[in-house]
Amino acid sequence: xxxDEERKHLITLWNTYSFFITYASLDxxxxxxQTLDKVDLKDLDKWILSKVKDFAFNxxxxxxxxxxxxxxxxxxxxxxxxSNWYVRRNRRRFWKSxxxxxxxAAYSTLYNVLLTYVKVLSPIIPFLADKIYDNLVCSFDxxxxxxxxxxxxxxxKIDKEVDYQLIEEIDLVKQIVVYGRSARNKVxxxxxxxxxxxSIYLENNKYEIVEKYKNQIIEELNIKDIKFxxxxxxxxxxxxxxxxxxxxxxxxxxxxxxxxxxxKKSVESLINExxxxxxxxxxxxxxxxxxxxDVVENSLKDKSLSGDNKVKVSIDCILDDKLVKEGIVRDxxxxxxxxxxxxxxxxxxxxxxxxxxxxxxxxxxxxxMEYFKNETLCTRVTQASNLDFNNTTSFKIDTENIELGIKxx
Numbered sequence: 001x002x003x004d005e006e007r008k009h010l011i012t013l014w015n016t017y018s019f020f021i022t023y024a025s026l027d028x029x030x031x032x033x034q035t036l037d038k039v040d041l042k043d044l045d046k047w048i049l050s051k052v053k054d055f056a057f058n059x060x061x062x063x064x065x066x067x068x069x070x071x072x073x074x075x076x077x078x079x080x081x082x083s084n085w086y087v088r089r090n091r092r093r094f095w096k097s098x099x100x101x102x103x104x105a106a107y108s109t110l111y112n113v114l115l116t117y118v119k120v121l122s123p124i125i126p127f128l129a130d131k132i133y134d135n136l137v138c139s140f141d142x143x144x145x146x147x148x149x150x151x152x153x154x155x156x157k158i159d160k161e162v163d164y165q166l167i168e169e170i171d172l173v174k175q176i177v178v179y180g181r182s183a184r185n186k187v188x189x190x191x192x193x194x195x196x197x198x199s200i201y202l203e204n205n206k207y208e209i210v211e212k213y214k215n216q217i218i219e220e221l222n223i224k225d226i227k228f229x230x231x232x233x234x235x236x237x238x239x240x241x242x243x244x245x246x247x248x249x250x251x252x253x254x255x256x257x258x259x260x261x262x263x264k265k266s267v268e269s270l271i272n273e274x275x276x277x278x279x280x281x282x283x284x285x286x287x288x289x290x291x292x293x294d295v296v297e298n299s300l301k302d303k304s305l306s307g308d309n310k311v312k313v314s315i316d317c318i319l320d321d322k323l324v325k326e327g328i329v330r331d332x333x334x335x336x337x338x339x340x341x342x343x344x345x346x347x348x349x350x351x352x353x354x355x356x357x358x359x360x361x362x363x364x365x366x367x368x369m370e371y372f373k374n375e376t377l378c379t380r381v382t383q384a385s386n387l388d389f390n391n392t393t394s395f396k397i398d399t400e401n402i403e404l405g406i407k408x409x
Contacts, residue, residue: 009075009076010128012079013079015083016079016114019087020107020111020114023094029108029111030140031108034108036108036109039104039105041109042105043166044086044170047086047163048082048109048113050162050164050166052078052082053162054156057156058074075117082110082114085174087110093106118132118148119151119153122148122149126149133147133148133151134147134148169212172206176200176217176311177216177220177221179307179308179312180217180306180313180315181221183306183313184221186304186306189315192327192331193222193319193327193330194330195223195317196223196224197223197227197315198217198225198314199226199228199229199234199235199314199315200226200314201228202310203310207228210226214226223315233268235303235314236314237298238267238268238296238297238298239267239295239298240295241295241296242259242262243292243294250292251286258283262282274290302318322367325363325368326364326368329365329372332365332397333372335393335395336353337376339391339404342391342393348377349408350377350379351376351377351407352378352379352380352382353381353382353404354406355382355383356402356404357403359383360400361400361402365381384405387403389407390407391406392404
């Protein structure tokens, strides 16, 4: 129940903090030297800093009004922004080998975000917050307050420090990705299977935002291209369903007449009338309210749809031969990477790969050989009739049995 929810929240916070200290200590990041004003921040850095400052500003109000439940709700969404979007989208910046300005910008951002976040939540998670603070601050600065509970609450100059336009932009991108993934789930198209395109409809028509972050969306949804839809009817078919119970109670004997009138009208005109007046009038005297009907949104043929009134995302479900092959190769890459990990290979070890599989699977690898080699750091792949290498695994792709072996060069 509730306790489990909170436990999950705390584990996510701890994991994000652990991720940070693991890499930051490897790279000898020093927060007293590498401060925010000395690095070039990227859009995502500015976005997450803005979100956390906005959170701190609101939290102050929530505490003042004893609205801890509101605070915790907001704390969860912000933590999701930190761990599931900021850290995940930026992993490569923390991993890469060169200690350049870009890497320091990522460290400095995450450091400040974590510190502000635990300061805001310190009255609610006093011990955990103090432990994190002690490590992040006291271990570098002996003049700092000895405990987080002796620090001032973060003071935010909201008009100077929070970029609301950037928040709106990247929140929209996140929303599109969430709906795109949900549309995939509805038709069981897993994220490793590439798809041709995604169509996006925005009620406010701010397509320039989507254009600006196009590559992020394409990457997150594993899609080849994005189409913008000006008219919602290009991706949605609306269906007008009458609620016979509710209407029957209101206008029992006139039901037939009302229904035949409704059937003469287009779904679009009925919806438009409702949107303008909050009701629909039939034959000048019968009034339909929102409990008298439902508007059902269906996706078009070979598409899958997800969204709300402001944002709708529709994916193209048709898989041609090339997409199927690419999907197979992405699955294979993942299996090789898992096997590398289980075999305790170093991140930069070059390997050889051998596969026992049918010709269709092997020709898929051949079609995407460059990609396969780059992703797995392998120099050679051979199709074998049985495995010679020591590090092996077996699995199924669709219904095919596959055996895989790797060895260090």
